[in-house]
Amino acid sequence: MKRLFRWLLVAAILAVAIAGIVFLPDLRYRKLANEYPQALAAAKAAGIPTNAEEFAPAPIPDEENAAIELKVAMELYDSDRSAISDRVNEIKKAVEDPSATVPAPTPDMVQIMNICRTAAKKPKCQFTKDWSDPINTTFPEYAPLKNFARMLDADMIIKARAGQWDIVHENALAVQKLADFSASDQVLIGGLVSVAIKSINYSSLVQIVDESNAHPRILEIIEDVCAKNQNIKPSHIFRGEAYMSMYAAEFAADKQRHKEFEEMMTGWGGMSDTSTYSSGTLIDKLKDLFSRSTDEETPRPRSFTARRAQATTLVQLTTEMYQPILQGDLRWEEAAKSLDYENRINNMQPSVENELAVYIFPMFDQAFLSFRVSELRAQLLETAVEIHRYHAAKGRFPKTGDIVLPTDPFSGKDLLLKSSATGFQLYSVGANGKDDGGIYKNPVSNRDIDLVYQFRMPDTVFSGR
Template identity: 25%
Template sequence: MKSIPTAMAAALLILIGRAPAQTPPQSPPAVKIGRDTTWILKPLKADGTPDYLAALNEQFGKGVTKDNNAFVALIEALGPGLLPEQIRSATLKALDVKLPTASPFLRPVERAGPLFEQFEAARKGPWGAADHPELAKWLKANAAPLAKVGAATSRSRFFVPTVKPKAEPAVIHLVIPQYGGVRSAARALVARANLAASEGRIDDALTDLLAAYRLGALVGQDYTVVGRLVAAAIILEVLDRVADLAVSGKVTAGQARAVTATITETGPPPSFAPALLGERYTGLDVVIWISKKPNHARFRQVISSTLAPQNGPTAETPVPAHSPLDRVFQRADYNVVLRRMNALYDEMAAAAASPTFAARVQEVARFRDRAERTRQVAAKLCSPKADRAAATEWVANMLVSALTPLLGRAPILMDLVSVRRDLALVAFALAAHRAEKGKYPNRLAALVPAHLKRLPSDFCSGKPFIYLSDGRGFVLYSVGENMRDDGGRGEGEGDDCDDIVLRTSANSVEGNKPSR
């Protein structure tokens, strides 16, 4: 988890580490199993508390087999580095697979040196082998593992069993796969597609781009926010390059139809809601773990775990065996804390599921403001003499601040991925129409039903996408996150402009009256 801001976490570590030794007070009330507290009623551990790890595996692994799980095939292509050493053996055992030893794995590109620079440049548009010779050699050398990555994307599921490193007590201590390797594979496919496009091999370019798109969609089945954000990043990059081909005038009607069919059949981009369920389970599990032996030392472990993924292990401040803060943690009613946690997760889910983009942006911003106020309240030290209600309120604020993921822009970013996907579908329908009719249509409605079963609308505005065409070229755009028509100007083209724009090289349509 990466939810708590660095400065806040550091302050909490210092704050709760300053206390003289003291005899521990009474134990808190036992945690009650219920929808309002533990959220799940089963499965249960031997001690009678929920087994959230088993619940995650049961819910997200339903229907997954070795033959339909793309992650199993990706291990063959990307090698052991895909799984951190702490969880490698346990994960492979859960998948019932052995780590291949003889396969040629995708060679990583070091984040320094000329090859990395060539790799980054090649992802942004068409390039030739003479432009980036080292990268061209690298792609040839890695043809076999890239072929395996492409084959893996034909599978229907993506599931990584949830396992804990040995002796780690709570779900928060989970170690997740190295998704950087998956993203690097997607980037390699994009770079190779750009090379193919520059050489006029449009079929090859589309094959690689659509494989990368399917890879992103598969990773989007992951239960973690991190996994879904990686998926969104992959899909966004692919959609940018796919859109370039759609407006290039180089695709045939058959190619355009194939792209539209693949993107449609792959389904919508990943949503935020399933990842929120994983975050809920993690948060509730940690509250219960602390309730079993409530003291500030355990809370410090939670803070350290939230910081470790981004900052490395935190320096430990010597902690006395007992302190006045133990009295606060032990006096708290953790059933109330669990209810508070569930209420916030419910609030996050409601914000992310608002029916319109405008309402979603407003609710997400409102939630973030409330979360920040909670963090400010939690920063104030609670008196060891506080009664149960006050102690519970303070502990709840502390844990909510540490465990509730900062909603941030994740739901909004995923909405914008969906908007770009819909723009790409319309752009390829336009390309197919032009290939067949010799010109672009005057109105988008002409694409239905020959090229699209229905015409997607702009989720940002709740209205049709804005379209301008003189038959020779077109401009197609969404009003973007600011929900304002900026005249087809995107980021960097004016103050606060953020239209999401696709346009052909023909400029004759600029200034024409928009149509739908």
């Protein structure tokens, strides 16, 4: 009897030990996992889109939707993408040198540019997207739109040399509208493509000013482009980023779909193919997280309870970070302070429940800088027009104090102006917040440069440090 009792006692101890091994780790996450419904309700109340119905924009009538025309242009582009891209590159390279012979655009390119000019007259653009599955949502239109902008941009320089200012004007406005259309999806990558297209436009306008000796018509065109410029708001872009986070949390919190989510990570290409932009690098990060093996230093949790706890943390952090941005009309520098991404993530204790939240959020620093620089370049162009007009009226370029200069968002002080008999430099101190003397090219450090509008001012004047 005693022997049987001892065996039963050993069996009971083993059973308790096994139960502890199996169930005790889940107890650590259970309370947080059970808070998921409350976290989701709080996110909804804060205006965070939690499903496709809440996020997807209302349909646009065809008569207002530029996507109708742009799809036709994209079909032409796709019919001979490689040849068209090569010709665009050849033309772009040639127009940089006023003495070079510029290759003629192909018939398809001419037709594409005409379509873009027509599409630009429509107020909005909405390409068909399945927002119920944002992980597999791609944005194949971004690469063509950027190339369409490059076509129009090169054509704008060619037409300016021929004195065809009406077409220059039409092209400049069309490129600006392509930038606006690229940002219509409310996702970060769309905003960054928009900024890239605006940069193409601004660079060409500056080149035309220089080549035409600040012809009055190009100054008028710049004024019109800047007046119609639509700066991208943080509340617009981060609505999509918040939805992506909520969608990932939904998978992790669902007992059936959480396995589906892990399977979906297999083979995901993310942003590796820039010809078909996808919905973000966050998916690549998730793929890495879910593919970890158990022998790694921080293995992925295998229990549903732990995964649901992760989902709760992700929803809570998404709400905390994005609510002030989505509900306010913040500028980019204000949004950066509100997100405080780096400090939030760095101060989170390393743990399984925090791990998904740490992985899901992309690095925003470069994005914030890109949007701020884009706004500043438009401001530099507007002010440069005023300086050129001052020169036309008085026969000299203004010095500091002769005109009112806008505030430099990177320093909080006035933009800097240096002028001579041959030209001027108008510039911002840039991301490092330091006046580097008007240097806009530095082979040592890209951070030690200023954001410069320069007209006929030799590089040697301000090349030293």
